[in-house]
Amino acid sequence: MIDFSLDSKQLEIVEKYKDFADRYMRPNARKYDQLAQFPWEIVKAAYNENMMNGPMSAEYGGSGHNIFNSALASEELGAGCVGIGICMDANTLALTPLYIGASDEQKKRLFGEIIEEKGVAAYALTEPNAGSDVAGIQSTAIRNGDKYILNGHKRFITNGSVSTFITVFALTNPEKGARSLTAFVVPTKSPGVEIVADMEKMGQRASIQTEFKFHDVEVPVENRIGNDGQGFLLAMKTFERTRTGVAALSVGNAREAYETSRNWAKKRIQFGKPITVNQGVSFILADMATEIEASRLITWKAAWAYDNKLRTANLLSAMSKLLATDVAMKVTTDAVQVMGGEGYSNDYLVEKMMRDAKLCQIYEGTNQIQRLVIGKGILK
Ligand SMILES: Cc1cc2nc3c(=O)[nH]c(=O)nc-3n(C[C@H](O)[C@H](O)[C@H](O)COP(=O)(O)OP(=O)(O)OC[C@H]3O[C@@H](n4cnc5c(N)ncnc54)[C@H](O)[C@@H]3O)c2cc1C
Structure with a gap:
């Protein structure tokens, strides 16, 4: 039987996000568009109202929404201001590889850091020579004992320069190419992480995009998500x-x-x-x-x-x-x-x-x- 009506819990989600958009997003949409500034006050408010990390379970600071209920929430965020909404949803993007592939210990530690800081994460796949063609990634993370040494260049990374950490995709064995693509969590303040610049752009200006270069960044093996080659x-x-x-x-x-x-x-x-x-x-x-x-x-x-x-x-x-x-x-x-x-x-x-x-x-x-x-x- 097909039923397109929302149940009472779903209607509550819609109302909650609509109300949030009315109070915080619509009144500030023009301001952040003009300033091209990350809307920290709104992200912090979203944390205070338990609206960040929506599709993650409660133990990881989320609301435990399934993807359908997350879509209901995102529609209201998009109606409030896509630029501000994507600051929240890009955080979800960056945390999703952890949610899917990290161990319990990693989830507790890394989600714990983000929630403690009321911060945001960034997802770094794109490179100057690898946009649509993800298999063209050239960044490398070469194992050296209990660390990986990360080198490379990423661009257009949403939430980049304001993030607590970056989920970075790099090759652990360049000879094997994309078959060795692996995901790592890299604290943004790690030595060797260079913020080259934030992007100037046309729309969604409340959200920022960063170009990064990584110079011999040491990433502990505990920050590898999943196995080598699962990236x-x-x-x-x-x-x-x-x-x-x-x-x-x-x-x-x-x-x-x-x-x-x-x-x-x-x-x-x-x-x-x-x-x-x-x-x-x-x-x-x-x-x-x-x-x-x-x-x-x-x-x-x-x-x-x-x-x-x-x-x-x-x-x-x-x-x-x-x-x-x-x-x-x-x-x-x-x-x-x-x-x-x-x-x-x-x-x-x-x-x-x-x-x-x-x-x-x-x-x-x-x-x-x-x-x-x-x-x-x-x-x-
Ligand atoms: C504001 C902004 C935010 C972003 N945020 C992130 C982020 O948080 N993390 C991240 O990793 N990346 C991010 N990206 C990168 C984004 O995902 C890429 O820009 C996108 O995947 C396209 O890659 P490209 O820009 O290199 O374009 P290209 O891959 O160079 O493509 C150029 C054009 O060619 C077309 N094209 C390419 N290959 C084919 C094909 N085989 N068949 C048909 N058409 C093709 C494309 O559709 C496009 O129209 C962001 C980009 C922008 C602009």
Whole structure:
């Protein structure tokens, strides 16, 4: 039996995150966009209200949400401000390889550090020569007794320079290439970790991205996640779990842009009538509403498939990321169009939502890469 209604616990989650977005995110979205500053006060507030590390169990500082309930939370964060929301969700991204692959001792120690500090972690896969092609990673971590010596170059790392630690992917045996890819937890203050620069960018400006260089950084063997050579699988399993989060953030962003432009258009009088009496405007709004509904449904289905350990989970998570982020790009652009000059101005947030939407088509695998995943899934 299919039932699309949310139960009382799920409605509570939606209300809780909506209320958080109303109190902390909407009032500060423009400020952090303009300052391009990490929103520490909001992240600390999220910790105080037990809203960080949502999909982790309570013993690791999380709320114990399954992926479906995390998607409900992320939709509200995306509606509040994608830039601030991703500061929280990128922390989840960085902790997911630990959640999936670390030993109990590592989880207690490393989650303990993050929670104690009310800090954030960063996930470092991308390199100058390895973006879409993860197998092209060149950073190395060569074993020397009870340590690994890490050298390499990472860029576009969300939460990077403000993080407590970085989950870094590097080769333990360059001759074996990606078959030796391994994940390590590296404290950001470790000797040899160079913060080259934070990125200047178009949207999601509350979130920061850092370029790092690693120079002979000593990483104790206790900070290796899983075994040597398990990094590629861990990275892919991580995305399978987190891509519905990007989809849900995008559904929220699109919903907020749609509602803002619809409410504005109902009041805007031109030619003596509200502009919504023109089908040229109401049809745009009709398409926006329909596409948002479709992207929410595929996001829910993908999250449900993950929670139920279905074999289609990976395929659906790629489909949800592809559809919801493309829809958010289209809907936010249409919201600006519906609102004319006002939409383009800084008096409203729809122009920011449009800039924010673009990035979701790029990170956690571009939408071309999602199509590759989907193509493989449907043609095998
Ligand atoms: C703001 C921001 C935040 C990010 N955060 C993180 C983070 O926290 N951690 C992290 O590790 N990375 C992060 N990234 C990196 C992000 O995941 C990569 O930018 C993305 O995977 C694309 O890699 P690239 O930029 O090197 O583009 P490229 O791989 O060079 O791709 C360029 C273009 O070619 C297309 N393309 C490439 N290969 C193919 C193919 N085989 N078929 C069809 N099209 C193809 C791509 O879709 C894209 O359109 C972030 C990036 C940005 C911009």
